[in-house]
Amino acid sequence: MSRPEPDMRFHSIGHVPVDVLRYAGIKVLLFDVDNTCALRKFGCLTNEAIDLIMKAKAAGMTVVLVSNVVSSKRRIERVRKMAYDNDVAFVCATFPRLKPHPAPYQEAMSLADAKPNEACMIGDQLFTDVKGAKRLGMMAILVDPLGSDHLVTTPRRLLQNLALRKVAYT
Secondary structure, three states, rough: OOOOOOOOOOOHHOOHHHHHHHHOOEEEEEEEOOOOOOOOOOOOOOOOHHHHHHHHHHOOOEEEEEEEEOOOOOHHHHHHHHHHHOEEEEEEEEOOOOOHHHHEEEHHHHOOOOOOOEEEEOOHHHHHHHHHHHHOEEEEEEEOOOOOOOOOOOOHHHHHHHHHHOOOOO
């Protein structure tokens, strides 16, 4: 597979057009957690993320938080609490099935009873969030990261910035 290309690119999730996605047949939104809808070290979603979730639910869409967690019960509990507080489903991907592995996306679609062409992944990482979604035939939206990267993410982010030089914002 060549370099993954997002279907849309925005500066933040606050710009994601729920009405356009719904019109395109999208029934479920999968949200990456860290640096997409929550700062990495915080235990709650941003106001923009909460607003988008409310808009999606009002449009009849299902929302599922999908997060890579490296076998930490505390991090799993953090994602579970975010999902509970916002009345949405969640999937915690653990090693060896971290995004971009198909398993977390498939589990999220199963929770929402959706097919790949009815699902859209929203995330801040080209080589995990977007790549995994596109492999399965899902729509993928890339947003700018909210904050600083984890040490593991930093090298991928440098490659992402090079790959995105010619990919315009929507």
